[in-house]
Amino acid sequence: MPNQQKKILFCVAGVLSFACALGVVAALGTPRWMRATFLCTTGALLVNASGPELDKFTGEVHYGLFHGEGVRQCGLGARPFRFSFFPDLLPAVPVSVHINVLLFATMLAVLTMVVAGFFMYNAVGKPFETLHGPLGLYLLSFISGSCGCLVMILFASEVKIHHLSEKIANFKEGTFAYRTQSERYTTSFWVVFMCFFVHFLNGLLIRLAGFQFPFAKSKDAETTNVAADLMY
Structure with missing residues (x-):
């Protein structure tokens, strides 16, 4: 591939990576990772509510990695509430998992x-060391993509396995009990997914620029090795 086209590909990859980095930084501070609805089972059972009447007992919450807000309803009107994970919810959430999510997101x-x-350096400069060259780009893209994958897996396990939304809804509620009805990932979670996808795409762009994947032997090297074996 001509040198000019390689520079263009590396510039594109660099711009995509920079945009993803800004997106992840913004996502860290926003409460838009998860939106959930929950039912006040205590109130619904007391009045034997069903059908449209359940709307009066259905609340919702949306939260991120640091804070969130929501509305509780138990037949007596809406009760808005706000919370922060540090220090409010420390007794209720799986602290080790949550801290790992923050660590890998950072x-x-x-x-x-x-x-x-590094992509910009390879586009406009002349890399002379392994870490600055294609191998370094492959390695950093793989590590970054792995971090993004771990963030999604750990956050999903915190929500689904440890029932995070339900614990938030029931935190400091001595009278009423709430049960999660629905959960969906929102903007910030999908920003991390897009960042993971961009790192995968970066690997394809490096290959498209004409650089072999790490540990992949070229045909010329294989031919040379075969010829050397025949000589001996």
């Missing part, structure tokens, strides 16, 4: 920014 943002810089 690593994802930092490494994605480094990847963007």
